[in-house]
Amino acid sequence: MSAAVASETPRLTVTGVSKSFPGVMALQDVTFTVRPGTVHALCGENGAGKSTLMKIINGIYSPDTGEMRIDDEPVRVRNPIEARAKGIAMISQELNYVPDMTIAESFFIGRLPTRFGKVDWAHMRREARRLLAEEGLDYSVNRKLGSLTVSEIQTLEILRAVYHDADVLIMDEPTSAIAHREVASLFAKIRRLRAEGKAIIYISHKMDEVFELADDVTVLRDGTVVSSQPASEIGPETVIAQMVGRDLDHQSYPKEHAEIGDTVLEARGLSNSQLFEDISLSVRKGEIVGLAGLIGAGRSEVVRAIFGLETLDAGEIEVDGQAVRLRSPKAAIDQGVVMLSEDRRLVGIIPQMSIKQNATLASLRKVIRGGFTRRREEETIAKEYFDRLSVKAPSSETRISSLSGGNQQKVLLARWLIAEPKVLLLDEPTRGIDVGAKFEIYKIMTQLARQGRGILMISSELPELIGMCDRIYVMAAGRLTAELTPDQYSQETILTHAMNDSEVV
Amino acid sequence: MLARLKALDTGRYSIFLILGAVVVVASFLSENFMTTNNVTNVLRQVAVITILAYGAMTLIIAGMIDLSAGAVMAFAGVVSVIVYKDTSSMLLAILAGIVVGVACNLVNAFLVATLRTPAFIVTLGMMMIARGAVLQLTQGQNVLQLGDFVVLGQGSLGPIPLPTLFLVIITVIVWYLMSQTRYGRSLYAVGGNEEAARAAGIAVERVKYQAFIVNGVLVGFAGVIFMARVNAGLPNAGVGYELQAITAPIIGGTSFSGGIGTTAGTLAGALIVGVLGNIMNLTGVGSYVQQIVMGVIIAVAVAYDVWSKRGKRKTVILKNDGEADGQPPASGEAPVPAGSGTASGRQGKGVSP
Numbered sequence A: 001m002s003a004a005v006a007s008e009t010p011r012l013t014v015t016g017v018s019k020s021f022p023g024v025m026a027l028q029d030v031t032f033t034v035r036p037g038t039v040h041a042l043c044g045e046n047g048a049g050k051s052t053l054m055k056i057i058n059g060i061y062s063p064d065t066g067e068m069r070i071d072d073e074p075v076r077v078r079n080p081i082e083a084r085a086k087g088i089a090m091i092s093q094e095l096n097y098v099p100d101m102t103i104a105e106s107f108f109i110g111r112l113p114t115r116f117g118k119v120d121w122a123h124m125r126r127e128a129r130r131l132l133a134e135e136g137l138d139y140s141v142n143r144k145l146g147s148l149t150v151s152e153i154q155t156l157e158i159l160r161a162v163y164h165d166a167d168v169l170i171m172d173e174p175t176s177a178i179a180h181r182e183v184a185s186l187f188a189k190i191r192r193l194r195a196e197g198k199a200i201i202y203i204s205h206k207m208d209e210v211f212e213l214a215d216d217v218t219v220l221r222d223g224t225v226v227s228s229q230p231a232s233e234i235g236p237e238t239v240i241a242q243m244v245g246r247d248l249d250h251q252s253y254p255k256e257h258a259e260i261g262d263t264v265l266e267a268r269g270l271s272n273s274q275l276f277e278d279i280s281l282s283v284r285k286g287e288i289v290g291l292a293g294l295i296g297a298g299r300s301e302v303v304r305a306i307f308g309l310e311t312l313d314a315g316e317i318e319v320d321g322q323a324v325r326l327r328s329p330k331a332a333i334d335q336g337v338v339m340l341s342e343d344r345r346l347v348g349i350i351p352q353m354s355i356k357q358n359a360t361l362a363s364l365r366k367v368i369r370g371g372f373t374r375r376r377e378e379e380t381i382a383k384e385y386f387d388r389l390s391v392k393a394p395s396s397e398t399r400i401s402s403l404s405g406g407n408q409q410k411v412l413l414a415r416w417l418i419a420e421p422k423v424l425l426l427d428e429p430t431r432g433i434d435v436g437a438k439f440e441i442y443k444i445m446t447q448l449a450r451q452g453r454g455i456l457m458i459s460s461e462l463p464e465l466i467g468m469c470d471r472i473y474v475m476a477a478g479r480l481t482a483e484l485t486p487d488q489y490s491q492e493t494i495l496t497h498a499m500n501d502s503e504v505v
Numbered sequence B: 001m002l003a004r005l006k007a008l009d010t011g012r013y014s015i016f017l018i019l020g021a022v023v024v025v026a027s028f029l030s031e032n033f034m035t036t037n038n039v040t041n042v043l044r045q046v047a048v049i050t051i052l053a054y055g056a057m058t059l060i061i062a063g064m065i066d067l068s069a070g071a072v073m074a075f076a077g078v079v080s081v082i083v084y085k086d087t088s089s090m091l092l093a094i095l096a097g098i099v100v101g102v103a104c105n106l107v108n109a110f111l112v113a114t115l116r117t118p119a120f121i122v123t124l125g126m127m128m129i130a131r132g133a134v135l136q137l138t139q140g141q142n143v144l145q146l147g148d149f150v151v152l153g154q155g156s157l158g159p160i161p162l163p164t165l166f167l168v169i170i171t172v173i174v175w176y177l178m179s180q181t182r183y184g185r186s187l188y189a190v191g192g193n194e195e196a197a198r199a200a201g202i203a204v205e206r207v208k209y210q211a212f213i214v215n216g217v218l219v220g221f222a223g224v225i226f227m228a229r230v231n232a233g234l235p236n237a238g239v240g241y242e243l244q245a246i247t248a249p250i251i252g253g254t255s256f257s258g259g260i261g262t263t264a265g266t267l268a269g270a271l272i273v274g275v276l277g278n279i280m281n282l283t284g285v286g287s288y289v290q291q292i293v294m295g296v297i298i299a300v301a302v303a304y305d306v307w308s309k310r311g312k313r314k315t316v317i318l319k320n321d322g323e324a325d326g327q328p329p330a331s332g333e334a335p336v337p338a339g340s341g342t343a344s345g346r347q348g349k350g351v352s353p
Ligand SMILES: Nc1ncnc2c1ncn2[C@@H]1O[C@H](COP(=O)(O)OP(=O)(O)OP(=O)(O)O)[C@@H](O)[C@H]1O
Pocket: A021, A022, A024, A025, A026, A044, A045, A046, A047, A048, A049, A050, A051, A052, A053, A093, A392, A393, A401, A402, A403, A404, A405, A406, A407, A432, A434, B329, B330
């Protein structure tokens, strides 16, 4: 349909692009064309090279070989500022923000509006306020980014990229952290931009999104292009098969029956005057419990508070029936409660450390014993979990920061599996993880449940919650609005309760 | 092939190659350099700075800094000397020096870890306090006639000067702490990403206290050896040593932004500085020029640290193969668009009235 809108010259072409990193051939002779007025989806497993290709287009990396054309003109983009000047904007996969920056500043960073040579703060705040209002967001533009949740920041990033209107808009997993309502408004925005003739490159591991939006689909595997064609000529199954290089049949969730035992985590009346109020929930052994809600509902904050990362003004927590005070993550971990954070960059990875050291960080007692570091044991333990999670890295000594986003997530999950916890608090555990590996993670969750561990999972993907959970709590505006059992599950029910904030206020 | 070798090895071992090169060049510049006498002398002289450098390295890896090291060293050394003169007990004197070093650093730790004041400011304050304290204690007078105390700085065990022997023992201990213990691993984690370290169950505050305590022991002991070597309790000693102590780890590959650094690298860095100073003495370079040279080295080392990190982005931007991509993979800082950090700091002020 949009082929009619599209003119013959491609908006963007890259030809013969190769890029290697020490020990990895990230891209090999990649040719990729984006037509104006289309959405071009880029699919591939974790580590296939999607982000690397986008970073080359955005001037963050320079290719070893290959060239790039915009509107059939050869161009060289040496850094993101040049890219922006050429009309390329990118929403990157890893959130990269300065916690002390205000919302207004973040919109204009890099191109502050000036008036008589002075930065025009008033104009900046006015514009930012207008943008937020259009979006129906009502936070103050003077709020610091550090006080927002990952999904709120993600939403702002998208707003910003769209605001500085670019001809080529790269979105690297934009929906990995935002909730239902925001996804709908993002899609509306993408469609509008497409109608205006912009070219949008869209990376996602979610096939339904890809096929809802894309005009063209390109599949990458191990750094090479496997196929590139109109979305109408290909289906999700084919794409997935091309991504993994074999047929994969697991459309359903690997939920198995696990014996449900005693309550392992019980929270009563948790309150934090700023963030949430009167939250009572429980998780039993062998149970997978979901926590649903929209962004800003306070789900992450509740979980962070249980883990000792936010203060509690009131409330009690019991682990295995014993009242405990979890004032710090260390106290929580000592009690067998661990949390996989939604923000892997800020509260997850230690970028300078190897993936092995990152994986064992929460279980140092296991690898540093009797006064010495047991390097071989450390290697064995880490390796076992990397294999189970199929972490893709040149070696276990590789620095975690050089891994693809999805693989970093797997290493962090390995960290918590090695700690052998009683309760796992998983905040968006499959964020940025490819289809195949997602299935592996679900299997591991099932396995953990069967071992009698309790899992409390936050997810913005409703099918995932419905497919995996024994019970689902729903939050809205800092309060619990529902507790659902499987017979009550449906996307509509969950959403109704999630949007139920009027009744609470 | 050659390029590949270079890529593999120079990164990790370049500092030792530089040390080797400096030694070779030095032995050509002066025939006195390679004499037993001179080598022993250099090894004796570098002991104090290297011990301080290990303390500085510890703190820098954990994402902090100590500007009070020089002053605290003087304070600790003078107290030690006074205790020795009063009690004639070498053991008590050494302990007293260490206690002073640790006490000052516990104050630093309290302000930095518990009250969350920036280490830069806190230790700048401690620098003045410790210097004032030692001057007050001695009324600005040098303490002389130390008797047998000088053995600690001037004595030898066979051919090995005692300070050198202490340095060797301390090097092994520091290496052990940094590379073999949970404390060491935690230190790197805290310096690498404090929030992530906390969320992985590391007691961040405790680790910071531990780092300051280790630094205190090292600074205090360095003070003891220093005073013994000069055979006097000098309240004005150690001015500027805190900066020299920082130079060695930075030259040796410790990253100013935390999370990276090795004991061996710091030792090599300290030896490079020591040998350079020595060869300049031997070839008659004036002390003013020596200061300039050292200043240049510090600036270059720090600039290199900053550059090599930003350089990673540069690295990948360079088109050619070989050199550029041979470097270790780009670290965490997935390149930030346009001036993020500092710029925003300034804007921050602009916005909030
Ligand atoms: N800066 C780097 N240094 C070294 N290796 C890198 C670097 N960046 C990426 N790689 C490697 O290149 C390969 C491709 O990574 P890339 O980030 O492009 O994957 P991706 O397709 O975006 O995956 P994901 O879905 O997990 O985000 C991976 O094997 C990764 O480890």
